Amino acid sequence: MAVTGNRPAAARRLAAASLGRGDPVGWFEELYAAAGRGEAVVPWAEYIPNVHLVAWAADQEVTGSGRRALVIGCGLGDDAEYLARLGFAVTAFDVAPTAVAQAKSRSAGSPVEYVVADVLNPPPAWRGAYDLVVEAYTVQVHQGDARATAIGNIVDTVASGGTLLVVAHARADDEKRGSMPWPLTRGEIEAFATDGLVLARVDEVHDNMPPGRRWRAEYRRPEVVSQVRE
Ligand SMILES: C[S@@+](CC[C@H](N)C(=O)[O-])C[C@H]1O[C@@H](n2cnc3c(N)ncnc32)[C@H](O)[C@@H]1O
Incomplete structure (x- = not known):
């Protein structure tokens, strides 16, 4: 799935599409890969420990x-x-x-x-x-x-x-x-x-x-x- 537009919203769209096809965790890989290409952000990544x-x-x-x-x-x-x-x-x-x-x-x-x-x-x-x-x-x-x-x-x-x-x-x-x-x-x-x-x-x-x-x-x-x- 192509990731376009607003970056946090892109994560939500990936999650919704993945859940919609009965794959509740597949979108995580898609999101990290899209973020690696600079096409999305990982909303929870703070780059510091919790x-x-x-x-x-x-x-x-x-x-x-x-x-x-x-x-x-x-x-x-x-x-x-x-x-x-x-x-x-x-x-x-x-x-x-x-x-x-x-x-x-x-x-x-x-x-x-x-x-x-x-x-x-x-x-x-x-x-x-x-x-x-x-x-x-x-x-x-x-x-x-x-x-x-x-x-x-x-x-x-x-x-x-x-x-x-x-x-x-x-x-x-x-x-x-x-x-x-x-x-x-x-x-x-x-x-x-x-x-x-x-x-x-x-x-x-x-x-x-x-x-x-x-x-x-x-x-x-x-x-x-x-x-x-x-
Ligand atoms: C909301 S993020 C939290 C990441 C990290 N623990 C943090 O606090 O920033 C959930 C993480 O769990 C991973 N994850 C989701 N389902 C998982 C599963 N079934 N087994 C292992 N990891 C999973 C996702 O890829 C993602 O990195």
Whole structure:
């Protein structure tokens, strides 16, 4: 599909056309490719790490110390590179091959492992493998069964003793949203606390990119301590 005219509107048109043909994620690749040709902008690309992730990490005095981190729907890689600078061994993935290629070329020589993968069908080796998992604004592009599958698959990646941080646009239970993205209700934020994951805190945060309420939620998987018989 040719991308013409107003650039943010071009992204919305690509999304609508993709959803219309029953392909809810295909437009991401089209958008990153069009942006690479200078024909569109990626509306969420700020070229800095997520401010809510940075504030949380500063507040918690998070350091990686070689522990493993996974970034969901990493886009152009700013959050992944930030976590690598904190000392994590980072894997970052996106369903759009062009996003992954652009992330790699923006950070040549980076220690981050960038991978093309789908949160709806992640590699089995990722189960329980990550000490820190960061999800920002990817679940909200999925609806229905896909949304529940994405949440379950993200939860699955958190290691024993690990942490999941979720940042998402927020909506009230009775607030209807017609078009993508579909912000998360408080109940959907609580739904990540499943399969042994415990909700540690939820903050309602704001920023201007674009203006609006967000959830920033932190979950912990209690460490399994193996019992040694005397
Ligand atoms: C709204 S953007 C957010 C990007 C980045 N996390 C950020 O905060 O700027 C959603 C990202 O998720 C990716 N994505 C969408 N569906 C995905 C899926 N099923 N699996 C992996 N990545 C996906 C898109 O290509 C896009 O880069």
